[in-house]
Amino acid sequence: MVKVGGNGQSGTLISVRNLAKTYRRGAEELQVLQGINLDIDKGDFVAFMGPSGSGKTTLLNLLGGLDVPSSGTVTVAGDEISHLSGSRLTKWRARHVGFVFQMYNLLPVLSAFRNVELPLLLTPLSKAERKRHVETALSLVGLADRAGHKPRELSGGQQQRVAIARAIVADATFLLCDEPTGDLDRKSADEILDLLERLVDQHGKTILMVTHDPRAAERAHATLHLDKGVLSQ
Amino acid sequence: MLKFWPLLLAYLTRRKTRTVLTVGSFAVSLFLFCLLVTIRAGFQQGVQAAGADRLVVINKVSLIQPLPLAYRDRILKVPGIKEATYANWFGGVYQDERNFFAQFAIDHTTYRQMFPEFVVPDDQWRAFEADKQAAIAGEATAKRFGWKVGDRIPIKGAIFPGNWEFNLVGIYKGRRPNDDLTQFWFRWDHLIEKAPDWAKGFVGWYTVRVEPGADAVAVTKDIDSRFANSPWETRTQSEQAFMASFVEQMGNIGFLMTVIGGVVFFTLLLVAGNTMAMSVRERTGELAVLKTVGFTDRTVLMLVLAEVTLIALIGGAIGIGLAKLFTLRGDPTNGMFASFYLPPSAMAVGAALTLLVGLVAGLIPATTAMRLQVVHALRKL
Numbered sequence: 001m002v003k004v005g006g007n008g009q010s011g012t013l014i015s016v017r018n019l020a021k022t023y024r025r026g027a028e029e030l031q032v033l034q035g036i037n038l039d040i041d042k043g044d045f046v047a048f049m050g051p052s053g054s055g056k057t058t059l060l061n062l063l064g065g066l067d068v069p070s071s072g073t074v075t076v077a078g079d080e081i082s083h084l085s086g087s088r089l090t091k092w093r094a095r096h097v098g099f100v101f102q103m104y105n106l107l108p109v110l111s112a113f114r115n116v117e118l119p120l121l122l123t124p125l126s127k128a129e130r131k132r133h134v135e136t137a138l139s140l141v142g143l144a145d146r147a148g149h150k151p152r153e154l155s156g157g158q159q160q161r162v163a164i165a166r167a168i169v170a171d172a173t174f175l176l177c178d179e180p181t182g183d184l185d186r187k188s189a190d191e192i193l194d195l196l197e198r199l200v201d202q203h204g205k206t207i208l209m210v211t212h213d214p215r216a217a218e219r220a221h222a223t224l225h226l227d228k229g230v231l232s233q
Numbered sequence: 234m235l236k237f238w239p240l241l242l243a244y245l246t247r248r249k250t251r252t253v254l255t256v257g258s259f260a261v262s263l264f265l266f267c268l269l270v271t272i273r274a275g276f277q278q279g280v281q282a283a284g285a286d287r288l289v290v291i292n293k294v295s296l297i298q299p300l301p302l303a304y305r306d307r308i309l310k311v312p313g314i315k316e317a318t319y320a321n322w323f324g325g326v327y328q329d330e331r332n333f334f335a336q337f338a339i340d341h342t343t344y345r346q347m348f349p350e351f352v353v354p355d356d357q358w359r360a361f362e363a364d365k366q367a368a369i370a371g372e373a374t375a376k377r378f379g380w381k382v383g384d385r386i387p388i389k390g391a392i393f394p395g396n397w398e399f400n401l402v403g404i405y406k407g408r409r410p411n412d413d414l415t416q417f418w419f420r421w422d423h424l425i426e427k428a429p430d431w432a433k434g435f436v437g438w439y440t441v442r443v444e445p446g447a448d449a450v451a452v453t454k455d456i457d458s459r460f461a462n463s464p465w466e467t468r469t470q471s472e473q474a475f476m477a478s479f480v481e482q483m484g485n486i487g488f489l490m491t492v493i494g495g496v497v498f499f500t501l502l503l504v505a506g507n508t509m510a511m512s513v514r515e516r517t518g519e520l521a522v523l524k525t526v527g528f529t530d531r532t533v534l535m536l537v538l539a540e541v542t543l544i545a546l547i548g549g550a551i552g553i554g555l556a557k558l559f560t561l562r563g564d565p566t567n568g569m570f571a572s573f574y575l576p577p578s579a580m581a582v583g584a585a586l587t588l589l590v591g592l593v594a595g596l597i598p599a600t601t602a603m604r605l606q607v608v609h610a611l612r613k614l
Contacts, residue, residue: 061608066525066607066608066611067608086530087529087530087531090524090527090528090529090530091527091529093525093526093527094526094527094528095527099525099526101611105518105522105525105611106522107240107519107522108519109243109244109246109247110239110240110243114239114240114243118240118523118526119526119527121236121237121240122526122527122528122532127236166526
């Protein structure tokens with residue numbers, strides 16, 4: 001269950017307390033996020049909506065350990081990540097977070113298989129085990145037959161499915177999706193949303209998704225709104 | 234690191250033309266480096282091949298001035314000397330003045346023992362001893378002129394006038410790859426028999442071997458002191474110093490080669506560094522993605538360094554390999570160098586320099602990649 005302004009009851013997967021992020025631009029201080037309190041349970045599918053510049057992506061970056069907060073804490077599955085050093089945060093990210101971006105962000109020089117395999121290269125898995133995991137992930141997103149294709153040989157929807165396969169292949173604790181349907185036509189967008197729903201409903205994944213698209217937000221269990229750095233339900 | 238191989242390979246083949254050109258620049262540079270080392274070694278062949286226990290005794294005025302043959306017995310009486318031999322520079326012309334090669338009139342009774350690095354089959358040496366007009370040529374010179382045992386070799390004398398003819402009875406080889414295989418030997422007694430009167434009873438220089446454990450410096454001083462204040466004073470020096478004096482006459486070859494080599498590698502450093510910097514700049518977004526999925530700063534640093542090192546090593550291996558093949562074909566100058574040989578130590582130094590240049594060239598781009606801020610880089614995508 002998603003709760004804005006909660007108090008971090010036991011069983012919560014992600015717990016955010018008094019989170020704030022400030023950027024300094026010259027002499028000017030920009031308060032991008034302020035006083036965010038949020039609890040997200042395992043298996044939740046949460047959409048974040050809000051106008052451009054409201055702090056959605058910044059919040060996602062903080063939750064995913066890509067950025068560090070100016071103040072406040074982020075606790076994921078019992079690990080307080082807000083003050084982890086760079087390399088420890090990177091390792092934590094590899095273990096717990098799967099990222100899906102609007103522009104897919106696949107490596108153009110690698111095949112779909114190799115792109116999906118990337119997070120597994122950081123694990124002690126053998127080559128055969130990596131192969132099995134990648135094939136499973138690609139089958140799950142319906143692209144088992146496109147494993148050898150380079151991103152440029154795939155449609156936008158297919159590329160995003162490869163990106164989702166990459167996000168789930170290492171069995172991440174939760175997925176962060178930053179406008180996953182923003183660059184897709186309606187049909188492809190629906191396919192991606194179907195896939196995300198399936199991951200939550202059938203595989204128990206937890207997904208946090210930033211979107212501008214109300215139809216995408218409708219698929220989530222809860223929609224949270226961000227405006228000028230303040231979160232509301 | 235092996236599991237990152239497909240990723241490395243993908244990056245190397247990302248821009249094939251650029252990779253090929255960068256590999257090519259390493260290959261050309263290493264080829265040039267190896268060639269410079271070979272040329273330098275060619276100039277210094279005599280110094281490197283010189284016997285550690287051999288001394289050369291020449292006339293104190295200059296090498297051109299002779300020494301009496303009678304000195305031989307007096308030199309052999311110097312404590313610490315094991316054996317001695319002597320020779321003359323002949324300086325003749327074979328067919329054309331451009332066909333230069335060193336010709337020595339040697340004492341056939343002592344020369345072979347003094348220079349065991351030159352290998353002459355026993356039957357050929359016996360033929361040399363049996364025939365006053367006999368000659369033995371180095372393998373390189375015999376190959377250069379297409380000579381074979383049994384040929385008659387005409388040489389026009391310059392210092393010792395007249396037309397000289399020799400029976401080629403043997404061809405010598407070297408024990409070491411850098412031994413001089415260009416010499417032509419004939420018998421000193423044959424030279425003196427036909428030489429003008431001024432040459433009779435004189436030799437060009439002596440080569441002596443000191444006893445094991447003897448003090449070579451003391452022996453050197455002893456020899457020179459015995460002939461001090463005589464009409465033919467001597468200057469004795471180690472064979473190595475004697476050979477080095479020839480190289481010095483041509484200027485500081487070593488310094489020149491080092492400067493050229495340095496410029497080559499510095500240019501290579503700039504080329505490789507610039508290429509890698511461009512390559513990393515183009516990949517900012519992709520590197521950010523790698524970091525996003527969990528590649529640590531250190532792993533990214535290692536990946537970029539591995540990439541540039543791989544390029545360097547492939548290019549270096551091609552360059553060194555081509556240079557080796559080139560030198561295996563022999564001296565391309567037809568006799569300017571006594572040996573034209575690329576030593577394994579030079580190949581190892583070349584490989585080490587390649588690795589060093591690769592690492593240095595990759596250091597700045599790799600550090601840039603390592604320090605890349607994921608959030609900022611993703612924003613630029």
